[in-house]
Amino acid sequence: MLAPLPHYLILSALLFTIGVFGFLYRKNPLIMFMSIELMLNAANLTFVSFARYLGSLNGQVIVFFVMTIAAAEVVVGLGIIVSIFRARADIDVDDVHLLKD
Amino acid sequence: MGLVAFFVIAVVALLGALGLVLSRNSVHSALFLVANLFCVALLYLSLNADFLAVVQVIVYAGAIMVLFLFVITLLNPSHEEAPNQLAGQGWIAGILAVALLLEVGGVILSGVFSVIKSPAVPPVVDWGDNVHAVGTLLYTQFLFPFEVTSILLLVALVGATVLAKRRL
Amino acid sequence: MVSNVWLVLLFPLVGFLWCVFFGRLWPRLSGWIAVLMVGLSFVSAVSVLVGVLALPANDRLRVGELYPWISSGAVSIPLNIFVDPLASVMIVVVTGVAFLIHVYATGYMSGDPGYGRFFAYMNLFVFSMLLLVLAGNFLLLMVGWAGVGLCSYLLIAFWFEKPEAAAAGVKAFVVNAIGDAGLILAASLILITFKSLDYVTVFRVAKTTVTLGSGEITAITLLLLVAAVAKSAQLPLYVWLPDAMAGPTPVSALIHAATMVTAGVYLIARASPLFTLAPFTMTVIAWIGAITALFAATIGLVKPNIKRVLAYSTVSQLGYMFLAVGVSAFGAGIFHLMTHAFFKALLFLGAGAVIHALDGEEDMRNMGGLRTRMPLTYVTFLIAALAISGFPLLSGFYSKDEIISLAFTSPRGSVILGVIALFTAGLTAVYIFRVVFVTFHGKSRVSHHLSEHLHEPGMAMALPLVILAVLAAIGGYVQFPGEGFVDFLQPSFSTFGVTPAVEQGLNVGLAAASIVLSVGGILIAYLIWGQSLVTAENLGKMFAPIRTVLLNDYGIDALYSMTIVALARGLGRLFADIFDGLILNGIIDSLAGLVSGLSVVIAKLETGYVRSYAVAVLAGAILIVAFMARGGL
Numbered sequence: 001m002l003a004p005l006p007h008y009l010i011l012s013a014l015l016f017t018i019g020v021f022g023f024l025y026r027k028n029p030l031i032m033f034m035s036i037e038l039m040l041n042a043a044n045l046t047f048v049s050f051a052r053y054l055g056s057l058n059g060q061v062i063v064f065f066v067m068t069i070a071a072a073e074v075v076v077g078l079g080i081i082v083s084i085f086r087a088r089a090d091i092d093v094d095d096v097h098l099l100k101d
Numbered sequence: 102m103g104l105v106a107f108f109v110i111a112v113v114a115l116l117g118a119l120g121l122v123l124s125r126n127s128v129h130s131a132l133f134l135v136a137n138l139f140c141v142a143l144l145y146l147s148l149n150a151d152f153l154a155v156v157q158v159i160v161y162a163g164a165i166m167v168l169f170l171f172v173i174t175l176l177n178p179s180h181e182e183a184p185n186q187l188a189g190q191g192w193i194a195g196i197l198a199v200a201l202l203l204e205v206g207g208v209i210l211s212g213v214f215s216v217i218k219s220p221a222v223p224p225v226v227d228w229g230d231n232v233h234a235v236g237t238l239l240y241t242q243f244l245f246p247f248e249v250t251s252i253l254l255l256v257a258l259v260g261a262t263v264l265a266k267r268r269l
Numbered sequence: 270m271v272s273n274v275w276l277v278l279l280f281p282l283v284g285f286l287w288c289v290f291f292g293r294l295w296p297r298l299s300g301w302i303a304v305l306m307v308g309l310s311f312v313s314a315v316s317v318l319v320g321v322l323a324l325p326a327n328d329r330l331r332v333g334e335l336y337p338w339i340s341s342g343a344v345s346i347p348l349n350i351f352v353d354p355l356a357s358v359m360i361v362v363v364t365g366v367a368f369l370i371h372v373y374a375t376g377y378m379s380g381d382p383g384y385g386r387f388f389a390y391m392n393l394f395v396f397s398m399l400l401l402v403l404a405g406n407f408l409l410l411m412v413g414w415a416g417v418g419l420c421s422y423l424l425i426a427f428w429f430e431k432p433e434a435a436a437a438g439v440k441a442f443v444v445n446a447i448g449d450a451g452l453i454l455a456a457s458l459i460l461i462t463f464k465s466l467d468y469v470t471v472f473r474v475a476k477t478t479v480t481l482g483s484g485e486i487t488a489i490t491l492l493l494l495v496a497a498v499a500k501s502a503q504l505p506l507y508v509w510l511p512d513a514m515a516g517p518t519p520v521s522a523l524i525h526a527a528t529m530v531t532a533g534v535y536l537i538a539r540a541s542p543l544f545t546l547a548p549f550t551m552t553v554i555a556w557i558g559a560i561t562a563l564f565a566a567t568i569g570l571v572k573p574n575i576k577r578v579l580a581y582s583t584v585s586q587l588g589y590m591f592l593a594v595g596v597s598a599f600g601a602g603i604f605h606l607m608t609h610a611f612f613k614a615l616l617f618l619g620a621g622a623v624i625h626a627l628d629g630e631e632d633m634r635n636m637g638g639l640r641t642r643m644p645l646t647y648v649t650f651l652i653a654a655l656a657i658s659g660f661p662l663l664s665g666f667y668s669k670d671e672i673i674s675l676a677f678t679s680p681r682g683s684v685i686l687g688v689i690a691l692f693t694a695g696l697t698a699v700y701i702f703r704v705v706f707v708t709f710h711g712k713s714r715v716s717h718h719l720s721e722h723l724h725e726p727g728m729a730m731a732l733p734l735v736i737l738a739v740l741a742a743i744g745g746y747v748q749f750p751g752e753g754f755v756d757f758l759q760p761s762f763s764t765f766g767v768t769p770a771v772e773q774g775l776n777v778g779l780a781a782a783s784i785v786l787s788v789g790g791i792l793i794a795y796l797i798w799g800q801s802l803v804t805a806e807n808l809g810k811m812f813a814p815i816r817t818v819l820l821n822d823y824g825i826d827a828l829y830s831m832t833i834v835a836l837a838r839g840l841g842r843l844f845a846d847i848f849d850g851l852i853l854n855g856i857i858d859s860l861a862g863l864v865s866g867l868s869v870v871i872a873k874l875e876t877g878y879v880r881s882y883a884v885a886v887l888a889g890a891i892l893i894v895a896f897m898a899r900g901g902l
Contacts, residue, residue, distance in 0.1 A: 001103035002103060010206065010209060010210075015114065017199075018122055019122075021194055024193070024884060030173055033169075038137065041137070045141055045145075055224050057234055060150050063150070067161060070165070071165055072253050072257035074168060075261045076260045078168060078169070093878075096879065204898065208898045
């Protein structure tokens with residue numbers, strides 16, 4: 001069921017865009033974080049598609065590393081979110097604006 | 102035939118993504134994302150990336166999303182999200198997202214990158230055992246990044262532990 | 270030995286530098302070193318004069334170059350020296366009188382906290398004056414000119430804590446600045462017309478480069494005249510000299526009697542090759558001189574401050590010198606310059622002795638009867654007064670007589686000029702003997718406690734008085750009989766084709782007339798002020814309105830104050846308040862406000878919200894992608 005390359009790329013672009021929109025639109029930090037994961041996924045899909053169509057396994061190795069790093073990032077990121085929002089009633093990223101000028 | 106399968110999987114993936122973004126309930130969003138990840142794993146399979154497909158399911162969908170769900174339930178997300186406070190944020194987000202899409206789409210379809218257009222027929226690849234092949238690469242050509250990544254994981258571990266403590 | 274001329278300049282400069290560095294540390298020593306330096310300069314000047322005398326009569330010009338100062342394209346202005354009979358006579362007079370006054374000042378200024386500073390300024394002045402006289406080109410002349418102007422300011426305002434002294438200093442400087450402007454413009458015109466500022470070059474080609482009475486040469490000479498009028502305190506720029514009496518008396522004696530104020534006359538004599546080519550200017554000079562002489566003499570009849578009377582007397586006598594050079598009698602003018610230096614310096618030093626003895630009193634109405642208590646001062650003062658009145662056999666008689674005679678007989682002279690000169694001579698005798706009688710004769714009006722303080726001046730002050738008295742008495746005999754002095758100066762003018770007017774034999778009638786006037790004037794003064802002041806007071810009441818006019822300088826100071834000063838003040842206010850205050854400050858403030866406003870606007874970017882920052886990042890990313898894609902496209 002291999003599709004032509006442009007199909008994969010367009011799909012990837014759409015997923016990425018949805019992820020971008022989600023990150024900008026939602027206020028819940030967890031949803032925002034998941035949007036980031038979605039974006040990473042889209043990028044991974046692009047890598048793998050190109051790896052297939054260029055005949056090089058390097059793309060897949062890169063995706064391997066991306067996944068690992070994503071995992072590490074999620075761990076630390078969620079830890080931070082938990083520490084910040086642990087004591088609050090509702091979780092809203094707009095509440096954290098102490099760096100405002 | 103293969104193309105139909107692709108489109109079905111693609112549509113489900115997209116629906117999952119939209120569900121993630123638009124759902125009011127955090128748990129639902131997480132589950133939508135899991136669906137999306139599954140679809141992407143299937144696409145990996147179609148692209149001869151067997152190892153990655155499995156890793157995606159086990160690590161991403163299995164470990165990371167579980168972690169997400171733990172945190173979601175920890176932070177008790179039952180409240181409805183308040184309407185968007187930042188002025189015009191919704192509009193800006195929409196416009197910029199569309200802009201990005203058009204931009205990237207334009208680049209892809211414009212044919213600037215000849216590699217996108219020319220393979221009307223996908224090239225024949227013979228990678229043999231995918232796990233074997235990827236593994237070989239990892240331990241020879243990409244050995245250094247591999248080791249660095251392991252240190253990275255160690256750092257993340259330590260970081261998470263520190264963050265979790267109530268008092269240092 | 271003409272080459273000693275460099276020493277003449279060097280010694281006062283060394284004295285100045287010494288006093289600058291050590292004047293505060295060792296004031297008394299520095300004072301004596303200053304005196305010594307001027308003395309050495311005098312000795313060198315005499316040797317220069319001797320050297321010039323030793324040269325053959327038709328070859329008495331020597332030019333020497335110290336340093337090729339400015340050399341730009343076709344114009345070359347070196348630091349050079351110009352020595353001829355005129356210059357050599359001037360430097361002897363300047364250094365000699367300066368030496369005597371320096372000696373006097375060690376006595377007069379003793380105890381003053383600014384003692385060292387005083388002598389530094391005095392030495393600097395002597396140096397600048399000598400530079401002015403010895404300069405070989407107009408630019409160097411300007412350096413000396415500015416230098417004496419500066420020293421004049423510094424010394425007039427020496428006691429700067431006194432507001433009138435500070436104001437007088439500024440007034441002198443400002444009025445002289447008008448003269449400086451004239452000098453600079455004249456020098457520029459000279460440079461344009463003659464392509465050089467060097468005396469020798471300019472004077473040699475003067476006759477062939479410009480036509481007689483042409484616009485350019487008239488402009489040049491009129492501008493030079495402005496400078497001379499300012500420096501020599503003639504109408505209409507005399508106003509600074511009476512106020513300058515706020516300075517210490519030695520300063521008044523040296524700068525404002527004997528040397529600096531004569532720089533204007535010297536300038537005209539020196540640039541005679543240029544002036545003789547501009548008959549209009551010469552006429553102007555003669556008339557300014559005559560009218561100023563008369564004008565100042567009338568004012569001298571009523572002023573109560575002893576130094577002020579002497580100041581107006583200086584203005585009047587300078588008028589005589591101007592009259593002389595205006596009728597082409599350059600030699601006679603310089604002769605009078607020399608004799609005037611002697612008796613006017615003596616008059617000032619004598620007045621200084623009186624003021625010193627009376628602990629600062631300068632108003633003659635509080636003096637009187639001093640001849641018994643200060644005989645030496647009285648006698649020397651009397652000799653000077655007789656000299657300035659043109660009493661026969663004394664120096665003033667010869668020099669003034671020469672001028673009066675030439676006013677009548679010179680081809681450029683006229684009867685009216687002569688009559689004015691003659692009449693003013695009579696007035697001179699009257700006003701100077703007014704001073705003599707009011708100060709030294711009659712009943713003493715000195716306050717009781719001061720009259721105990723009265724004393725003859727000490728040796729430092731007395732000796733110069735005596736020496737100057739001798740010079741005032743016999744100084745005329747360098748000229749008489751015959752034309753010794755004027756003949757000696759002749760080559761200074763004839764070398765460049767100038768024929769000064771010279772007296773042809775003794776005009777007995779004129780001599781008799783001037784003797785009558787001088788003696789008559791003394792008698793009139795005796796009648797009015799000789800015995801007591803009653804007659805004077807009655808006369809004063811009778812002629813009260815005239816007296817008021819005279820006391821107020823004919824209203825000239827008031828006129829200047831209302832017009833020029835007001836104008837300058839208005840301009841100053843305009844620039845300070847409007848231009849600087851509103852416009853410039855406004856520009857700066859609005860720039861600052863602009864930056865400030867901008868920063869407020871830009872600070873709004875820092876909202877603190879993560880999502881706003883995300884928007885910014887995304888927007889940037891889109892732009893970058895677009896840029897890269899464009900490059901690929």
